[in-house]
Amino acid sequence: MSVLDIQTDLVERILVQFLAEEAGCFGFHKAVLGLSGGVDSAVSCALAARAFGPENVLAVLMPYTTSNPDSKNHAMLVAESLGVRTRLVPIGSMVDGYLDQEAVQDRTRRGNVMARARMIVLYDLSAAEHALVIGTSNKTEMLLGYSTQFGDGASALNPLGDLYKHQVFQLARHLGLPPEVVDKAPSADLFEGQSDEADLGFTYAQADEALFRMVDERWSLDELVEAGFEREFLLRLERRVNLNHYKRLAPIVAKLGSRSFLTDFRYLRCAKH
């Protein structure tokens, strides 16, 4: 038992209805998403398959030349188990075209270029399919900024954005996703041997509970320390959450007139005019 445990039946129902209703509001009944072979995109794909029907979901596999072959195999396992359509779009040539030209060596820059190349593919296919891009970013990685802005962070609808990683795993098991996908160590697979938890320097289990208490339940640092968390670790988390806040928001607009986006031009997306 964990404080993060969710009622999976309930969450499945809410998220399936969320996808169908929000997409339907804009006249969309189809989805496109990147299927990486990891647990997050597998859960998004399963929810989309339930919301739109598997025949209306296009799962796009976008390996780079150094991607672990297991990723593609696991993605295919997921797609086959759900019955969604798949498309293989290797991103090697489009990514290398730029990386070679600019001689980019830095791992973070290379990873970001790959994530943004995948975004280009997904948005292009969404136009071809008259479909919406479904997001795969969970709350833990969004809080920690462990994602690429306008890359894997880009989507029209994100069913996972308010679920911590622990809850994504729970939902994955509930949705009956293949154990190969659910039980492996999470990895962004942007370079060989990459692991999320090695990148972050702590485990999702540690981060999830601390973030849940800090963000959802508004516990103070002192309360968290009293509950057994290390102050140093909490400060690291807090710093990441604050530093990466920009990734969770739309770009800043310089306000000049009387009604400006995000400040005083206030409409929901689904507003009828």
Added chain:
Amino acid sequence: MKCLVRQVQCNPKLGDWDANLSMHLEAIDGAIRDGKQLVLFPELSLTGYFLKDQTHEVALEAHATAFAPLLERSRSISIVAGFIERARDGRLYNATGFFEDGKLLGIHRKVHLVTYGMFEDGRDFAPGLRFEPIRSRHGMFGILACEDMWHFDGAYLYFLDGVDALLVASASPGRGVTTAPEGEAEPSLASNRVWRTIQDHAALQYQTPVLYTNRVGFEDGVLFGGGTRALDALAEPMGSLEHFDEGLLDSELCSEKLKRARAITPLRRDERLELFERELARRVQAQRDTQG
């Protein structure tokens, strides 16, 4: 006396008056066909909830001709529906109207505007300043709009008035999906569990039926949690709807049962209003003193 009630758990479209009016008329016509006498819709049922800058765009004066189809049908059935009211002075209110006998018999302007967390009521609306019971052909009713029910004053004042039922119109977002406490038979949203507690409390403490009508559907990712429910004067559930789907809940308000409940537990008789007034006045004065 009996009153046959239908509560309509619906999914209004944001800012789409025409679509919402059609939805209302269809539900009202169905209720008339089924012999109902009172039909209840959720908060802002004719406009949708998170209107933001649309608030003034969809606002109507109480005598607007747009209400004509509702007024016409109100000759056959009493109707409670939500809209944005533009007062003569230009102030906008989160309004719940009671339509009966071809007239807008009364309006409850939401008193407790909710302006915290995800809510911005206080930015767009002026607060209502009264809890005035509606004297209907079917009895006397106290209307509360969503957050009004979270404060004790409205329900209590209506209890003093001796209303026959509390009509709670709500647009309450559903949230809280972590594990439910033991004893919960069905999966449930934390927000709906809290609402049930509040409804139970009001029905029990005031020996007054509570007809809670909430909406469903999403507005930009926010789910409205349904859970429409009817409690009788003995605080016994007469029925409820679940979290997600549109639906109809039928119940019956029975004046004999109301009398019985108030005979069993005569709390209204034993209220000590002068004491309450005195004690309240002391605190009002203390608050004034603190605020300078």
